[in-house]
Amino acid sequence: MPLTESAKPTDILELARTKVLDQGIGLDQGETLQVLQLGDDRITEILELAHQVRLKWCGEEIEAEGIISLKTGGCPEDCHFCSQSGLFESPVRSAWLDIAGLVEAAKQTQKSGATEFCIVAAVKGPDDRLMNQLEQAVAAIKAEVDIEVAASVGILTQEQVDRLKAAGVHRYNHNLETARSFFPNVVTTHTWESRRDTLRMVAAAGIEVCSGGILGMGESLEQRAEFASDLAELNPTEVPMNFLDPRPGTPFADKEVMATADALRAIGAFRLALPKTILRFAGGRELTLGDLGTEQGLLGGINAMIVGNYLTTLGRPMENDLDMLDKLRIPLKVLTTSV
Template sequence: MTTTKVNTIQKWEEFADKALNGEILTEEEALRILNAPDEDLLQILHAAYRVRKHYYGNKVKLNMIINAKSGLCPEDCGYCSQSMTANTPVEKYRLLEKDVLVQGAKEAMQRKAGTYCIVMSGRGASSREIDQVVDAVKEIKSEMPLKICACLGILPQDKVDRLKEAGVDRYNHNLNTSRSHHANITTTHTYDDRVNTVENVKSAGISPCSGCIIGMGETKNEVYEMALELRKLDADSIPVNFLHAIPGTKLEGMDELTPSYCLKVLALFRFMNPSKEIRISGGREVNLRSLQAMGLYAANSIFVGDYLTTEGQQYSSDHQMIEDLGFEIEECAL
């Protein structure tokens, strides 16, 4: 092995050392990862795996989504097929009845998911919708050992407090992109609206979940900006989505990602947020393709089943992928 190759491997391992020591990678170091030649990919993932293994061993957390209210969203987010500005044939319906939400939780248990995510379209849940979610959460928590994650849009403190009282464990509100790129993605709410909702969640004592969507035309510097902002927010769970551009949305036709780049992004997020749950989320199947399993050397969590308006891999295939990798499903992981 040449001296240059040895030095390169040592550099990736130094990034792992920094992460384990609580140090933050510089922007220059982050760009070195994202711009690394693909021949260095295995070494980068090995270094990320050292960090992942330190905090999570070989365990994988599973999460399942229920699209509890679909379509008719007044926001103009360019990636979203449920936006009223999108010309997409998505199913539209109001908030599902309590019995349907409870049945979804039972399905999550069957799929060995530890977290059940109740997700609504719209700017933010109304008081009546909060009442409906609260009723469903109370019944689910009384019957099943599930972590409940709610994703109900931009919420003020009083509504978040009600969710906490009902037993909601986690609240998801993604930053989605960087502050500097936000106006290119949506104009109907601000970046600070999103940050403030996450802060309200933390104030209520609910575990904050916030992540991003990669592949929306952002620069690599902005990818670093996202990872750094999520570290500052101290999000416990960070879903990393990869754009699955839907025909009829503002971002239709955008296809700038490769599997190797997606893996480098996951490694960067592990180095930047070493102790946090890093979840490979929407667009996993489309963008990582045959390299999906490799993502688990950096990430420790995935969604099983379908997403909001797009289909996911069969959950039995996800179980098999985890088993083939020699990893272990962390059932009912709380």
């Protein structure tokens, strides 16, 4: 017996239009999964709705960020995607950047039009030497460059969180990386909970939370939806979206690159799950999406991007990304201010 109009199940994008676009309430885990399960013929529809959500709840501006590594390589952790692990036979070797180098990098980032500069270190968590150098770097940058300073130096103690707050770090990045249920397939030397606990301390201290991860590491669609729900529980200011770029010498070196259609569907789904969050293009977009897919993402829910190179892989020249924003008539602007 055919369903009457009133008895027909509501299409997930119709539901999202009411719940997310009209009310600003993100999709829950089950609803996000329904979006991820939609066919390729509906990707354009997903992205168009995600773009409307982004415009209504975040505005039209795009935030650009440059990142630099204070300490590269030699990390004791076994994150299976990362060539900076000292446990793998990968080509990245340990190196430190001095304060003058960090200040110069911040100046170049600011000149490009970017509004945020993130200092990153390949460590499980910072020792006192690293904390001292980070504090000096933040002070030196703030003295010479008009740019927001963020940091990403791993798992923190409460005392370290307090020091970063006092130094003027306005946003802290520590990626959950993937869904809680999939995390043991990606990292075995520390727990998903240790990452979450750091982020909770950061938020309680009044530092903006930046946490995302990498898609395409072998997680199921159910786990992708779980990951979006995990992130939503943190209420992050920013979620970086990376796509696996298989690195030589790592356990994930032979994994296939995520299909463009799957990446675009995920971008739209994450925007519908996180309607008011800064959703940032990060590593792997050049390989997974190319120029056309990047443009589709910018018109499909993304409202921030890392410009220039990443930590161990090359990105596009900053000028190319800024030219793309100009072509799409998307303005560049600081979306948040220091806490």
